[in-house]
Amino acid sequence: MSDDLVVVIDDDVSVRRALGNLLDSVGLTHLACAAPEDLSEADLAGRPACLVLDVRMPGCNGLDFHEAFAARHPEVPVIFITGHGDVPMSVRAMKAGAIEFLTKPFREQDLLDAIYAGLAQSRQRLAREAEHDDLRRRHASLSPRECEVMAMIVDEGLQSKQIAAKLGLSEITVKLCRGSLMKKLGAASPVDLGMMAERLKGA
Amino acid sequence: MSSPREHHGWRAYAAARPLGQTARWLLPLITVLLAGAIFAADTLTDYEIAAATFYVVVVLLASRFCGMRALLAVAGACLGLTILSYFLTHDGNFHTGIINTAISLLAIGAVAWLAVRSDQAQGRADIAQAQLARVTRITTLGGIGAAIAHEVNQPLAAIVANAGACRRWMGGDPPRLDRVAATIDDIEQDATRASAIIARVRNLISNAAPRRQRSDINDTIRQAMALIAPQMRERGIDLHLAAGADLPALSIDPVQIQQVVLNLLVNASEAIDHASGEIGIVTKGARGGVMISVEDNGSGLGAGTLLTMFEPFHSTKQGGIGMGLAICRSIVEAHGGTITAAARAPNGLMMTIFLPVSGIQP
Numbered sequence: 001m002s003d004d005l006v007v008v009i010d011d012d013v014s015v016r017r018a019l020g021n022l023l024d025s026v027g028l029t030h031l032a033c034a035a036p037e038d039l040s041e042a043d044l045a046g047r048p049a050c051l052v053l054d055v056r057m058p059g060c061n062g063l064d065f066h067e068a069f070a071a072r073h074p075e076v077p078v079i080f081i082t083g084h085g086d087v088p089m090s091v092r093a094m095k096a097g098a099i100e101f102l103t104k105p106f107r108e109q110d111l112l113d114a115i116y117a118g119l120a121q122s123r124q125r126l127a128r129e130a131e132h133d134d135l136r137r138r139h140a141s142l143s144p145r146e147c148e149v150m151a152m153i154v155d156e157g158l159q160s161k162q163i164a165a166k167l168g169l170s171e172i173t174v175k176l177c178r179g180s181l182m183k184k185l186g187a188a189s190p191v192d193l194g195m196m197a198e199r200l201k202g203a
Numbered sequence: 204m205s206s207p208r209e210h211h212g213w214r215a216y217a218a219a220r221p222l223g224q225t226a227r228w229l230l231p232l233i234t235v236l237l238a239g240a241i242f243a244a245d246t247l248t249d250y251e252i253a254a255a256t257f258y259v260v261v262v263l264l265a266s267r268f269c270g271m272r273a274l275l276a277v278a279g280a281c282l283g284l285t286i287l288s289y290f291l292t293h294d295g296n297f298h299t300g301i302i303n304t305a306i307s308l309l310a311i312g313a314v315a316w317l318a319v320r321s322d323q324a325q326g327r328a329d330i331a332q333a334q335l336a337r338v339t340r341i342t343t344l345g346g347i348g349a350a351i352a353h354e355v356n357q358p359l360a361a362i363v364a365n366a367g368a369c370r371r372w373m374g375g376d377p378p379r380l381d382r383v384a385a386t387i388d389d390i391e392q393d394a395t396r397a398s399a400i401i402a403r404v405r406n407l408i409s410n411a412a413p414r415r416q417r418s419d420i421n422d423t424i425r426q427a428m429a430l431i432a433p434q435m436r437e438r439g440i441d442l443h444l445a446a447g448a449d450l451p452a453l454s455i456d457p458v459q460i461q462q463v464v465l466n467l468l469v470n471a472s473e474a475i476d477h478a479s480g481e482i483g484i485v486t487k488g489a490r491g492g493v494m495i496s497v498e499d500n501g502s503g504l505g506a507g508t509l510l511t512m513f514e515p516f517h518s519t520k521q522g523g524i525g526m527g528l529a530i531c532r533s534i535v536e537a538h539g540g541t542i543t544a545a546a547r548a549p550n551g552l553m554m555t556i557f558l559p560v561s562g563i564q565p
Contacts, residue, residue, distance in 0.1 A: 014393050018361035025371035056437050083353030104360035108367030
């Protein structure tokens with residue numbers, strides 16, 4: 001929780017200050033920027049974060065920035081705030097993946113709710129990513145033979161005996177190999193193994 | 204004699220404007236002297252000479268600087284003098300005298316009636332024009348309304364967020380009263396900011412009669428700039444004012460001059476269709492007044508348009524009614540000033556306004 005970061009990007013100094021006060025009052029760590037350029041990538045690295053972004057800013061369209069940002073940081077949910085929102089603008093923002101579109105002046109509880117939801121989403125996403133990284137690391141530790149066996153199990157659905165015949169090995173060897181790869185990946189059952197393989201493919 | 208006119212509007216300026224010291228005294232003086240000379244001529248010459256008809260000139264002169272009541276009083280005085288001359292004159296044919304006096308009385312009455320009618324018509328025209336100016340002001344504001352709404356919503360959003368923060372700090376254990384106190388200051392500032400924006404808008408749309416006051420032209424221009432600044436910022440247009448130092452105070456209607464400036468700024472921003480837009484306002488002292496120039500690096504206008512752009516119902520905009528610059532010109536001219544347009548090298552347009560200190564045409 002203490003690692004959470006809320007980034008506010010708004011060109012209006014009093015809005016920045018006020019949102020800073022609000023976040024302070026609920027004990028959330030925050031970073032206020034006057035322009036998107038002021039936000040450094042290092043600030044966002046590996047921690048749950050949520051971005052509160054003003055749509056209209058000088059010399060830069062918040063929506064355009066959001067589209068570029070979302071591509072770089074899919075793990076950071078974006079909440080739009082705007083002084084004068086119209087329907088096409090909010091549609092575009094939501095389509096680009098914003099989790100909330102609030103028109104100023106908004107109820108501060110609405111913003112906080114959106115921020116909490118955003119941070120939760122970001123935490124979940126980071127946890128999933130960490131798990132995924134872990135899985136990839138474990139998969140990388142498999143020997144070439146183990147990889148081969150795993151592919152035969154999940155892709156072709158072959159039994160140990162069939163694999164042994166195909167690879168010209170004894171069934172015992174295949175069973176040992178299979179046990180070792182399941183252990184390395186932390187898979188409890190062939191179904192579990194199948195799901196892991198799916199996740200690895202998805203990445 | 205020089206009471207202000209009863210109606211408000213353009214020509215109200217003609218009376219309310221501080222006429223030059225010479226003009227203020229000269230015309231009434233000439234009028235009184237002329238009335239005296241006509242009285243003397245009418246009285247001293249015999250009945251056949253109808254010198255009293257020249258009182259119509261007195262009435263016409265008086266209509267230049269009098270309100271309606273004063274004008275009727277002048278006409279009445281002329282009628283009285285004519286009748287008085289009739290009794291004081293000794294020579295000539297008595298019957299001719301009666302006829303000549305009657306003709307003179309009728310002529311004076313008719314001219315006074317026409318002068319009053321024309322004054323009333325002018326009054327109505329002035330009111331109509333003032334209303335038209337107000338409508339174009341509102342139209343101009345309507346065009347930048349979204350940006351103004353945005354600008355008001357910023358401090359409102361800040362106030363709501365700050366109030367929420369205060370509530371949490373006060374409910375905390377221990378309450379953070381230090382933060383609350385500082386935040387209440389912020390709230391106050393934001394509320395002041397919001398109300399200043401609203402006051403500026405209300406000022407421009409109010410139905411108040413045009414009123415001249417001694418004003419700093421740079422302040423007046425800054426007020427207009429503040430209204431349109433958010434829109435300029437959003438469009439990435441660099442708007443700046445090079446304010447001349449030690450400019451003389453001008454006797455102007457700030458609302459109307461703001462309208463002119465706002466109109467020129469809206470036009471300039473609409474002429475800019477590229478990313479590096481720039482609009483510069485320069486004020487500087489000039490002989491007998493102040494020069495204001497508004498320059499943009501937009502698409503500019505053709506030579507033909509430069510000649511006709513101030514004509515009513517001339518518009519190059521889709522859906523424009525073409526009254527903006529016509530109204531600008533009538534406002535500036537009512538202030539005794541001039542407005543001109545020139546192409547700017549390599550692109551864009553430069554509008555130049557001259558406003559005199561005295562408020563009358565040089």
